[in-house]
Structures are given as C-alpha cells and as structure tokens.
Amino acid sequence: MKISEKIYKNVFMVVAFSSLIFLTGIVLVLFIEGLPAFSVTGILSFIFGKSWYPTSTPPEFGIMPLISASFVVSVGAMLFAIPVGIGSALYIHEIAGEKQKMFLKPIIELLGAIPSIIFGFFGMVIVAPLVQKVFNLSTGQCAFTGALILGVMAIPVVCSIAEDALSVVPKSFREASFALGANRWQTLLKVIIPAAGSGISTAIVLGISRVMGETMTVLLVTGGAAQIPNSIFSPVRPMTSTIAAEMGEAAVGGVHFHALFAIGLVLFMITLVLNMIAEYIGRKYRVKLGLDV
C-alpha cells in the first residue's frame, strides 16, 4: 500500500471513530454526574416519585410527572405526525406525478430544516392563544399545543424515512401483483405497504425519538407545570424542558444538579432503546426483502 493511501485510510478512520469518542464522553459524563442523585433519593423513588420540588426543604426528586409529560406530548405528536407523514410519503411515492414530486419533497424537507426555536416561538405567540380560544381553556400552553407543534416537526422525519422505505420495495413485487390482476389500490394496500412495513415502523420510531428529545419548543409551549397530566389540555413539564430551565440556576455539584443529569440519563436510555428498536426492525426488513444485511 502506498504511503499516501495509508495516510488517507488512517485520517478517515479517525474521523469515523470520532463520533464514538464523543458518544463515550457524553455517556460517561451522564453517568458520573447523574448517578450521585440516586444515592440521595434511590432510583425507584426517583423514577416513580410523584412530586418534583427540587428546591424545597426537604427537596423532592420524583420525575414521574416529567416522564408522563414527555410521554403524553410524544404520543400526541405521533398521533398527528404518523397519519400526515406516512400519508404524504404514500402520496409522493404512489400518486404524485413527477412535477408534484419535485415540488413536494423539497417543501417537506424544508419544514425539517426550520430551527426548533422558531417552532416554539410560533407555538407560543400564535398557536397557544388559538388553542385557548378554540377549546375554551384557561390557558393554551398545554400538552395538546406541544403535541401539535411537535407533530408538525416530526412530519419531515417520518415522511422522508417512510418514503425511502417505499422506494426500496423491489419493482418485481409490484409487477407480480399487477400480473395477478390486482388494481393499484389493492397493490398498495396488500403488497407495497406490508413489504415496506418494517421501514415505515422505523420511520415512526425515529419520529418518536426526535419528538422525545425536543427541548426548546416544549419549553415555550407546554406551560411548565410539574404535574402528572389529567387531560391532554393540562399544562405539563417534559424532561427536556426541566433540564433546560433549571440547569442554569442549580448549584454546581448539588443534589439538584446531579438530579438534572440523572433526568438526562433517563432520557438517553429511552432514546437509546427507541433507536435500538428502529435498528432491529430495519434489519429484519432488509432480510425480508432479500437485501444484504
């Protein structure tokens, strides 16, 4: 091997492995700073505790209200993003002509490029007052508004991954279906969607993990009340916005500080599991279609 080739190889290897270094560093810090919180509160009372009063005397560090808030907002967002995202992917892939496709795809991708603070600001100033009026609520800053905005933010993720999944379905599947006398609708419903099913599931799971980790938007539009929501219209405080709002004022090295890292750790575990599920489903799907693993 030529020396220059060796150099190129090693340079690119370092670049490729740098992500691993960053990831290890972040995970290490999360554990080092997060674990001390459990020695104060106990891991079960931390995760299942119902009150989050980090600065009271004595302080209470129960993150169930925060976890349930993240859960409600994410599920709500996906109820919105899945039909719209997958619906648009199906339309773009199956029905739209070339011209529409050339127009629609970049538009949806552009939606994904808007910074989250803009979504948050838009949500706080325009959507929240509207939600308040339409549903006659005491405040529009609630889980529903958060779910709505996050749903819109997740559409590009769901749509583009689902569209990729649809386009990987081999042409022969469709041709075989037509040859057996199925019409376009039957082919779509009975052949294409099942064949792309795991790819579409991956799209959904990655959409959820995008929504779970979103911070700025939920900080601005969900109201910030650390309670277990009793309806979709309750103000809530998801995990991410708790960290963002409180990290600046928590005393470095204090229990509150460690507890915020512990929330980060819980959040990281949740998204890790979601990504592993997505990876697993994706792999199964490639095997099913007879593609390389």
Add this chain to the structure above:
Amino acid sequence: MKLLKGLALTAVLLALCGTANADKKLLIDGSSTMLPIAQALAEKYMDKTPGITISVKGGGSGIGVASLQDSTCDIADSSRPIKGSEIAIALTKGVDPKATVVALDGIAIIVNKANGITNLTKKQVRGIFNGSISNWSQVGGTPGKILAISRDTSSGTYEAFIALALEGDKIRPDAMLQAASQAVATTVANTPGAIGYVGIGYISDTTKVLTVNGAECKKENVLNNSYPYSRPLFMYTNGKPQGDAKVFIDYVLSAEGQAVVEEQGFVALKKKQ
C-alpha cells in the same frame, strides 16, 4: 545611559504597582436574586477603582453563607437573614457573620387586566398558590379557574415568595413555571384567569398589580414594611466589614451605589439620617 536607567526604574516601579494592584481581589458569592445588583455594582466600582478585581458568583443564598463559613469569599450575598444553625457552624470555624442591609425588594402580585379583583388578603394569596383555592369566585371574583403562574423552582424570587407567602407550604403542582420574570408578566398579561408574582422592578401597565391586605406594592410601603411581601437584601462579612470589603460596601450604600440598586429594579434604602 541616564535615560536607560530611568526607563528601567520606571519599569520596576510599574511592575511593583502591577503586582500590588493585582493582589487586590474581592470575592462575592451568594443569592441569585442579588446577582444583577452585585454584578452591576462590581462593574461600576471596578471602572472607578483600577487595580481591583471583584468576582461575583450567584449560587444561591445558602451557598454564599457556606462559602463565608469556609472563608472562600469575602462577602456573602443573601436574600434572607442568616439562620441560627448557620451562625453556629460559622463560629466553630472562627467566622463571625455580620449583616449589612444593602437594598430592599418587594414582590408584586399581578393579575390579568380583565380581572375585577383589586385586593387579596395574605391568607387568600397563600390559598391560591398552595392549591386550596382554585376558583376566582372563592375570593370574591367572577367564577373562573385560577391559573397560578410561578417562577422556576430554582429562582431566588421563587424562594423568597415561597418563604414570604406560603409559610412552609409547597406550591401547587399545577402552577405553570416560567423561566424568567418577564415570561411570568407576559403570560399573566395574555391569560384572563392568571395570577403571578414578580419583583417590583417588573411591574408594568400590561398587568394589574393587586394590593395585599390593602397595602400597595410600592417603594414607600416596602420601605416602611407595610407591604407584606417585602424583604431586606443582605451582604454578610466576617466580622464588621473591613478593608476592601468595607470600601466596597460603603460604595454600595453611597448615593451612587443606591442609584444602581434602583436601576436594577430593587428598592434603595432610606437616606441616612
């Protein structure tokens, strides 16, 4: 040659001056409520007095007191009086905390302009924020859900309000926590059923300020203590202020220092008799 000697001498003198001045350091730690005042005062003072470095930290009143006990700061800012237990610990470490009141603060109760209520009693405010009162009709207003808006639980204003208004109760869990005082004011201004609290510096005409027990939240009432949600802000030193700490605290108490206090939205002390 003469010139060279002169230059060398000047250089040595300058160097000496430099080291002498660089040694002057004042460490201030404590209350995050007082952080804006302490920072603004430190900056002005450093502009006026070259050669002194003032470092200001704001981890909370408790942290300020702890670092005074450990002699890791010269001045501890505190938005509450020091506790007996803290004095005891300080004394065992040979530190004798002495307080200087440097400013006053009032916390205003604000509601939406559409709200017909003009006055609440201390008891009603406590009930509204601890969750036992949930409808405006319970305090004589037009029926409607009360929406409590609060600062984040780590903020100094939150801690002060909890101490002054809730008397040991916890804030209701459905209170909407906002990341900044301005956000509290904006939310109250936009939400008909909302009630919130802000430092006296954040009062504006977009919201309505309630009287509490009939007392208006204004500077005179904070000064004569007739407004219930007012508190002194302290600077603690080891023993009576001395040296650089004394010079700085004297500056804080001077007319110029108190003008900075007012600029930052707090209440200046009465002029010395």
